[in-house]
Amino acid sequence: MTVDRVQKGATYGEPTPTGVSVAVGWVVMVGVALLAAAMFPPAELPPRAVLMAVAAGAYAALVADLRAVAAVTALATATFVGFLAHRFGELTGGGHAWSYAAVIALAAALGTGYRHMRSIGSPGDGNL
Template identity: 70%
Template sequence: MIAAALLAAAAFPPADLPGRAFVMAIAAGGFATVVADLRAVAAVTGLGMATFVGFLANRFGDLTGAADGWSYAAVIVFASVLGVGYRVMRSVPPATARDAADGAVTPGPRPPYAAVPVGSDPREGDFRM
């Protein structure tokens, strides 16, 4: 997060808070997609928020300055939540036929419905079930 803060400070002027928040959010979301420990993700996200508010939005580590910094810090949290969600969805194994044989509940195909060919009348009896 410190490297992301240095990159954001070098790439964007002090008045461009959305750009700086975007760089910090990308770093926090990227970390959350790679690391499985939720405590580490929460700690790094909190560090990223404090670094953004204290050094990128305000100056000299002041965390009680203008409220603009904290409103942009919510984007960092949102990116971390998206990263955790992506990692969880990526770690879910796909359902297989073996799971179905073991009795696991898997989403299957819909039950068959009466299929009516185009141009035929179901009352005439030339349709299939």
């Protein structure tokens, strides 16, 4: 939304700023991390990683800004490693937790690909 000084009103249709998209995505990822922590015990890393990966993929499928998708995917990976795999936000330690980063990144890439494929065939763009 931008303010037009001549009309003294707001115009819609402008893309969402990257910072807003990252903030919304970050809130979503923190909520999913809390949900994963409540649903699965600390020893069960695969289900926690799958839940974070599904959220990252869904976010990537909904948001067109690739910078926001990359930032939120990185934050989701750091949240998984720091709080769901290790304790107290520790990003160092055993490498087994970082191996799940590929699953989260793959889900985000698939979500981005899905969004791109959906935008190619959308009616009204002349690509049908």
